[in-house]
Amino acid sequence: xxxxxxxxxxxxxxxxxxxxxLLCFALELLLSWDKVAAPFPGGAWLVPWLVLLLYxxxxxxRKRPVAVFTVTAAGSAALSLLVPGFVPxxxxxxxxxxxxxxxxxxxxxxxxxxxCGLILLNVxxxxxxxxxxxxxxxxxxxxxxxxxxxxxxxxxxxxVAWSVKQRRRAARYAAERAIRxxxxxxxxxxxxxxxxxxxxxxxxxxxxxxxMQANPRQAAEALENVSLLGQQAxxxxxxxLGLLYDGAPAASADSWGQGGGPDARDLPSISKLxxxxxxxxxxxxxxxxxxxxxxxxxxxxxDLSAYRVVQEALTNASRYSxxxxxATVSLHWQASGVQLEVRNRCLPGxxxxxxxxxxxxxxxxxxxxxxxxxxxxxxxxxEFVVQAGFPAGxxxxxxxxxxHGGR
Numbered sequence: 495x496x497x498x499x500x501x502x503x504x505x506x507x508x509x510x511x512x513x514x515x516l517l518c519f520a521l522e523l524l525l526s527w528d529k530v531a532a533p534f535p536g537g538a539w540l541v542p543w544l545v546l547l548l549y550x551x552x553x554x555x556r557k558r559p560v561a562v563f564t565v566t567a568a569g570s571a572a573l574s575l576l577v578p579g580f581v582p583x584x585x586x587x588x589x590x591x592x593x594x595x596x597x598x599x600x601x602x603x604x605x606x607x608x609x610c611g612l613i614l615l616n617v618x619x620x621x622x623x624x625x626x627x628x629x630x631x632x633x634x635x636x637x638x639x640x641x642x643x644x645x646x647x648x649x650x651x652x653x654v655a656w657s658v659k660q661r662r663r664a665a666r667y668a669a670e671r672a673i674r675x676x677x678x679x680x681x682x683x684x685x686x687x688x689x690x691x692x693x694x695x696x697x698x699x700x701x702x703x704x705x706m707q708a709n710p711r712q713a714a715e716a717l718e719n720v721s722l723l724g725q726q727a728x729x730x731x732x733x734x735l736g737l738l739y740d741g742a743p744a745a746s747a748d749s750w751g752q753g754g755g756p757d758a759r760d761l762p763s764i765s766k767l768x769x770x771x772x773x774x775x776x777x778x779x780x781x782x783x784x785x786x787x788x789x790x791x792x793x794x795x796x797d798l799s800a801y802r803v804v805q806e807a808l809t810n811a812s813r814y815s816x817x818x819x820x821a822t823v824s825l826h827w828q829a830s831g832v833q834l835e836v837r838n839r840c841l842p843g844x845x846x847x848x849x850x851x852x853x854x855x856x857x858x859x860x861x862x863x864x865x866x867x868x869x870x871x872x873x874x875x876x877e878f879v880v881q882a883g884f885p886a887g888x889x890x891x892x893x894x895x896x897x898h899g900g901r
Contacts, residue, residue, distance in 0.1 A: 515552055518584040519545065525584075541580070544573055549585050555592040563589040563605050570612055574619065581616040583609075583640070587647045594651025606648040613640035678860065694777040694812060695720045701778055719776045762801045764792065764832070767823065770805060779812045780820035787827030790886045799865040800834060800884045803858050807836035807880040814840050814878065831867075831885040840878045858882070 522545055548569040555562040566589045574581040586609055593605040617636040621629050702716035762770075771781045792800065804823060811821040821838035855871050858880070862869040867884035 511553065511556075514588060515549060518588050519549055522582050522584045541577060544576065545582060545585075548573060548582060552585060552588060555589050556596065559589070559593045559596045560601055560605070563593045563608075567608050567612060571615065574615060579619050579622075581612060581619055583612060583616060586612055587643065590644065591647050591651040594648045595655045599652075602648065602652065606644060609644045609648075610641060613637065613644060616640060691724065694773065694809075695724060762805070763797050764800045764804070764825070765789075765797075766801070767804060767825070770801070770808065771823065774808045774812060774821070777812055779808070781808065781811075782820055782822045784822065784824045785827070786825070789827045790829065790831070792832065792884065792886060793865075796831075796865040796867070796884050796886075799861040799867065800832060800882070802861055803869060803880070803882045804834060804836060806858055810878070810880075811836065811838035814838070829886070831883060834880075834882040834884075836880040837874075837877050839876055840873070 523542060548566065551562045551565045563586070566585050570582045570586050590605050590609050594602040597605070613636070617633050617640065620632050620636045699717070699720055702713040702720075705716075706713045767783060771783050774781045808821060808823070819839040821836060824835040824837075826833045826835075858869045858871065861867075862882055862884070865884055867882060869880070869882045871878075871880050873879070
């Protein structure tokens with residue numbers, strides 16, 4: 495079924511307004527006007543035209559609800575003077591509903607009180623036309639019936655207004671929550687990209703400074719690695735920003751380096767862990783990658799989240815690992831997904847590092863939660879261990895990504 499467009503909604507709304515006016519007009523003539531008990535001196539044929547004149551402002555009640563209600567109520571009282579025994583109320587109730595729906599509580603209550611005044615006028619007219627001994631019954635029925643209908647119309651309008659307000663509040667809250675979630679996602683992406691690259695760059699630069707005099711060649715290699723890490727970080731940041739800006743014009747090859755634009759296939763993937771391990775080793779952290787089980791294809795978002803968890807774990811390992819010790823990255827593939835474990839031996843008493851942002855572990859947990867996975871972190875003896883699990887994609891999308899064990 496095709497979606498309902500804004501113009502279609504307006505058409506349905508206008509049709510509903512016209513139907514409501516037509517129904518009230520018909521009820522006014524059929525129920526409120528008694529041609530026999532309340533004959534019009536100018537001719538019965540003129541009464542429908544007077545009612546039509548009374549209803550003339552009602553199509554504008556949504557734009558000027560208070561003004562239209564005032565004119566309609568005054569016109570109803572005036573018409574009761576022109577046509578003895580005829581107090582039009584259906585148009586007044588329609589205008590009252592609009593005031594209760596669109597106006598503040600005080601204005602709506604004042605309109606309801608005015609409508610009750612017309613009910614009282616109608617009761618007086620009916621009592622005047624009633625027979626002897628029937629005045630009390632007629633007054634009771636007219637007052638109770640009119641008051642019930644008036645209060646029901648008023649209450650319905652206020653309830654619909656409250657419902658609309660609640661829906662708008664819920665929609666606004668959902669939009670604000672979506673904005674907060676998107677900001678958190680962008681912050682996690684920036685943290686993962688920048689923290690990893692900058693940490694390795696700072697560590698390699700510090701190492702190059704220490705060995706510059708003793709081993710200039712090794713220092714030059716370290717600085718080349720710093721340059722390579724910086725270039726990779728810039729490319730990844732550009733790719734990430736390109737994916738965040740939905741609907742942006744396609745980027746050129748000059749602005750994106752290679753490929754002419756962001757592509758989900760170029761995003762970091764758990765199938766590229768060997769490259770991540772090599773980056774860490776170039777920064778001076780020995781890493782062993784162990785893979786068991788038959789790989790399955792992960793959903794793109796899950797794949798990226800798993801990669802980021804390993805990346806953050808290796809970033810922390812490069813900060814806190816004891817010199818000469820290696821970090822171990824283990825991947826265990828299952829039919830239901832993949833489980834990860836990153837272990838590294840911590841420096842004695844290592845609690846804080848100048849490069850730490852304090853958000854890495856929190857970011858891991860948030861990423862895993864968003865991907866329906868889990869993360870556990872903590873010390874195990876003299877090692878710091880990061881464990882995580884992520885679900886696989888749909889069975890129809892399973893495959894064999896190229897992930898192999900190695901150093």
